[in-house]
Amino acid sequence: MCGIVGIFDMQGGRAIDRDVLHRMNESQFHRGPVEGDLHLEPGLAFGHRRLSIIAxxxxxxxxxxxxxxxxxxxxxxxxxxxxxxxxxxxxGxxxxxxxxxxxxxxxxEQWGEDCVGHLRGMFAFAIWDRPRQTLFLARDRIGIKPMHYALLDDGMFAFGSELKSLLTLPGLKREIDPLAVEEYFAYGYVPEPRTIFTGAKKLQPGHTLTLRVGQPLPAPKQFWDVPFKPHGAMSEQDMEAQLIERLREAVQSHLIADVPLGAFLSGGVDSSAVVAMMAGVTEGPVNTCSIAFNDPAFDESEYARQVAEQYKTKHQCETVDKDDYGLLDTLAALYDEPYADSSAIPTYRxxxxxxxxxxxxxxxxxxxxxxxGYRRHRMAMGEHRVRSLLPLAVRKPVFGVLGAVYPKADWAPRMFRAKTTFEALARDLTEGYFHGVSINNDRIRSQLFSNGFKQKLQGYRAVEVMRGYAKNAxxxxxxxxxxxxxxKTYLPGDILTKVDRASMAHALEVRVPLLDHRFVEWVSGLPSNSKLRNGEGKHIFKKALQPYLSNDILYRKKQGFSIPLAAWLRGPLREAMRRAVLxxxxxxxxxxxxxxxKQMVDEHQSSAKDHSTTLWSVLMFDAFLRKNGATAGDMAPAIAAAA
Structure with missing residues (x-):
């Protein structure tokens, strides 16, 4: 586990400045504090920071x-x-x-670019093939490990694990991409392959990129996708048995290490399943850890303790103040681009x-x-069943009008927010799902953005990210x-990014056996009604785990890793939020x-409405701008000209 950087001369043979490479490498010191090294030759330079795990x-x-x-x-x-x-x-x-x-x-050496198909694991790597004058980059199938890259105006190509390594390069254009801003305020992160800057990109999961001296930068190539290929007829009992066998094998494969190893244990189904499998294949007690909150409304530690006692783990739990809001600038430094998932705070802890x-x-x-397993999966399928009763030509005008005139009920549970539901029903499945997962929906973003900025977008909407994936699903x-x-979006862009940056900030390697590609491939082939049944997500997973975990763990209400955001922005962060947003x-x-x-700030702080999600996304955007200087100022003249 480590951080990697590199510079490649697309024209071939030019000397690369060692000091430039050193700055790139040291910007990622936290990813590999054990040791580091640089390698330079004409036209090529590699840097590496190492966290020793194997050998x-x-x-x-x-x-x-x-x-x-x-x-x-x-x-x-x-x-x-x-x-x-x-x-x-x-x-040989x-x-x-x-x-x-x-x-x-x-x-x-043996298989060339096809080598990626033989690898089982999480990886982002670069290979310099000197005889062929070729640089080959690859990122793992799911996107567990990151890879950023940029082509500079002088013909130098640079890459690094984190965007901050590229930000050390004086030749990198720091102009903010308006399309990335639209996507950030919709999703809460900037989805692959875009970054917040026009001059840099992310290599998408399951893709490779092959560069050759004297040739233009090619498009990345996909080498893997989630197959969703149905299995043959299988009884539910056979599904359960195979699921446990494959889960146990995936967990066991992830235990190779020459350093102390343990597990996160939240007390939820997924982490508890991993710990249960670990306990069955390891000698001695499993090391587990969890955090507790000093507010019962946000605390799951009792469930974690139950699992720890059941499997006699060496459990460590520490209590975190629910008002642990002092990490805003730390998070901006970790993520390098705006990132609005507030669960990044407890994940860091x-x-x-x-x-x-x-x-x-x-x-x-x-x-x-x-x-x-997400509630939004149940909601989306419920909405889809209603959609299937009426054609889009009927739904769009009827539910569109109802969504426009019905009052917005932020205070109500999602299923009773008729405005949100009507708006979703007026759309097709992909756009309806996008509407459901957006942290700021189309209506809010339209109010949030200036007229000049909306002209700058030229009609682009963040739903196009999902539409592109849906088209090729x-x-x-x-x-x-x-x-x-x-x-394709939330998992690599939010969840895996959050865990990678938070863990690497502490020189900790996190492994995700439930995302082992062989396990993912098999699970994707299970019938949908084995996953979501009678409004219950993870049906087959929970059934298979009944011999290993109690019903209190398997069937309790999903809680998640949340923080009291609305209260923070009305209480201890009240003034900081007002200063930042305005x-x-x-x-x-x-x-x-x-x-x-100003309207949002006033309405939220007077408790007239809950704008916490939107305000937090603006707050984190402001933190990103402050961390990166005046980079956003490059947009202002163009926006003013468009207005």
Whole structure:
């Protein structure tokens, strides 16, 4: 586990400044505080920061093949490296180290770009093939590990694990992408492949990028997708048995490490399932950790304690003040671009706690995406059943009018917010789902943005991200489609980004066995009614786990990792929020409608309405701007000209 950076001369042969590479590498020191190294040759430079997990004394990078004509920098873990190593040795390859990273080098030697299909794990890596004058980049199938890149005006191509490594480059254009702003305020993050800056991109999950000296920058190529290929006929009992067998195998494959290893334990179904499987395949007690809140409304620690006692884990729990709001600027520095998921705060704290005892922690992330566990999945399918009764040509005018005239009831549970429901019913499945997951829907964003900025967007709407994925989805089953959309957007853009940055800030490696690609492939082929049945998500998952976990754990109401956001913005963050949302620097960007910002602040702080989600997204955007200087100012003249 580590951070990687590199610079590649697209024209070939020019010297690369060592100091520039050093600054890139050191910007990611937190990802690999154990050791680091630089490698430079004409036209190519690699940097690496290492957090030692496997082969502690032999994993320094770059890694080379036998004649050093191929070099690798790598971030991640390859869980099947021992099997691959044996296969490659049988094919004549000679290994110098016991590390998993060297396995990738020889896999590339043997299979070229197809090497990615042989790898099981989480990875982002770059390979320099000197004889072919080729740079090959790859990112794992699900997007667990990050990869950012940029082509500079001087013909130099740069890449790094985190965007902050590229921000050290004087040649990187820091102009904010207006389309990324639209997407951020819809999703709460900037979805792949865009970044907040026009000059940088993210390599999408399951993609590779091959660059050759003297050739233009090509488009990335996809090497994997979630198949959603139905299995043959299978009884529910067989599904349950296979599910446990495959889950246990996935968890066991993720336990290779030469350092202390443990697990996050929230007391929810997913993390509890991972701990239950770990306890069955490891010798000695499992190290588990959780955080408690000093407010019962946000505290799940009692459920975590129950699971810890059942499996006799070495459990560690610390209490966090529910008013733990002092991390705003820290989060802006971690994420490098605006990021509005407020659960980043407790995630940061649980990673901080885990690192006190372990270097590697397994998490339960991915269970909701695999097994349709989110409430929004139930809501979307309920809305879809209503849609199926009437054609879009009838629904759109009828429910569109009702959505426009019906009062907005923020205070009510989602199912009773008729305005939101009517608006969703007036749309097709993809747009309805987008409407449901947006942190700021189309109506709010229209009020939030200035007229000049809306002209700058030229009609672009963030729903196009989902529409692009839906167009190429490997399934036409409605539930599978919305799961697929989550796996392409929310999972890599929000969940995995949050965990990667929070864990790496503390030099902690987090592994996600529920997102093992073999497990994901098999689960995707299960029938939809085995996942969501009678309004209950994760049906088959919970049924299979009944011998391992109590009904109190399996069937209690989903709580989530939440914080009292609305209360913060009316209480301890009241003045800070008002200053941030109404500060002149933010307004000078030309992005926002000042009157609507003031209206939201006043209405929220008087308790007339709950605007906490929108205000938090603006607050985090302001924190991003302050962290990155005057980068947004580049937009103001263009917006003013468009107004």
């Amino acid at each position: 502690l004394e032999a994993g320094l990078q770059p890694q080379f093949n036998e004649d050093e004509s191929i070099a690798l920098v790598f971030n991640g873990e390859i869980y099947n490296y021992r099997e691959l190593r044996a296969e490659l040795q049988g094919l 390859h000679v290994f110098r180290t016991p590390s998993d990273s060297e396995t990738i080098v020889h896999a590339y 649980v990673c901080q706690l885990a690192r006190k005892r372990v270097t590697v922690a397994l998490s339960g992330d991915g269970g909701d995406e695999n097994f349709a 490997p399934t036409d089953d409605p539930l599978s489609l919305i799961q697929y959309l989550d796996m 500060n002149p620097a933010l307004l000078d960007t030309g992005i926002f409608n000042p009157a609507f910002l």
